[in-house]
Amino acid sequence: MENAQILRLDKTGYPIEWLTAQDACSLLVNEKVVWAFGENATVLKGGFNRDGLQSELEIPAIIATHGRAKIIADVPPLSNRMLFRRDRHMCLYCGNTFKANELTRDHIIPQSKGGRSTWKNLVACCKSCNNAKRDRTPEEAGMPLLAVPFVPSRHEYLYLSNHYILADQMQMLKSGIRKDLIRAA
Numbered sequence: 240m241e242n243a244q245i246l247r248l249d250k251t252g253y254p255i256e257w258l259t260a261q262d263a264c265s266l267l268v269n270e271k272v273v274w275a276f277g278e279n280a281t282v283l284k285g286g287f288n289r290d291g292l293q294s295e296l297e298i299p300a301i302i303a304t305h306g307r308a309k310i311i312a313d314v315p316p317l318s319n320r321m322l323f324r325r326d327r328h329m330c331l332y333c334g335n336t337f338k339a340n341e342l343t344r345d346h347i348i349p350q351s352k353g354g355r356s357t358w359k360n361l362v363a364c365c366k367s368c369n370n371a372k373r374d375r376t377p378e379e380a381g382m383p384l385l386a387v388p389f390v391p392s393r394h395e396y397l398y399l400s401n402h403y404i405l406a407d408q409m410q411m412l413k414s415g416i417r418k419d420l421i422r423a424a
């Protein structure tokens with residue numbers, strides 16, 4: 240597949256990151272890969288030899304490299320894009336779904352009251368709900384949240400950050416992803 244990304248795991252099978260095929264290729268040729276798994280995600284073309292034949296390297300969908308992932312303090316970076324994907328582009332106050340450019344990030348506890356910009360204090364919110372809520376908590380505004388915001392796990396973050404996940408890669412990530420997140424994405 241064109242532009243397929245390669246899932247990198249540590250040698251225990253814990254997911255680390257998405258790699259470009261080129262990055263995966265250099266890990267392979269430098270013998271940094273402990274094991275590989277899955278269908279071939281892509282084929283990289285290399286140089287031509289003296290007979291005019293071009294070398295090819297098949298890049299597997301999943302590679303595991305030496306070492307163990309640092310799981311401590313594993314809070315994925317927060318952006319509006321990822322926040323809206325976590326909330327499935329749904330306003331967590333009215334329950335309607337919107338395009339990304341129609342959504343805002345709402346601080347559940349307003350910043351003016353000490354609320355911070357964290358995964359657990361931010362939700363996707365449509366513009367009209369944001370206007371209605373103003374500088375108030377959900378309780379003060381009488382606008383209860385429809386879901387509890389969560390910090391995405393590593394599996395969930397990797398899932399949310401890639402639109403083109405191959406079947407074998409999904410198989411690897413699935414165990415660490417909330418079911419309702421998978422169905423809707």
Ligand SMILES: [Zn+2]
Nearest residue numbers: 330333365368
């Ligand atoms: Zn709304």
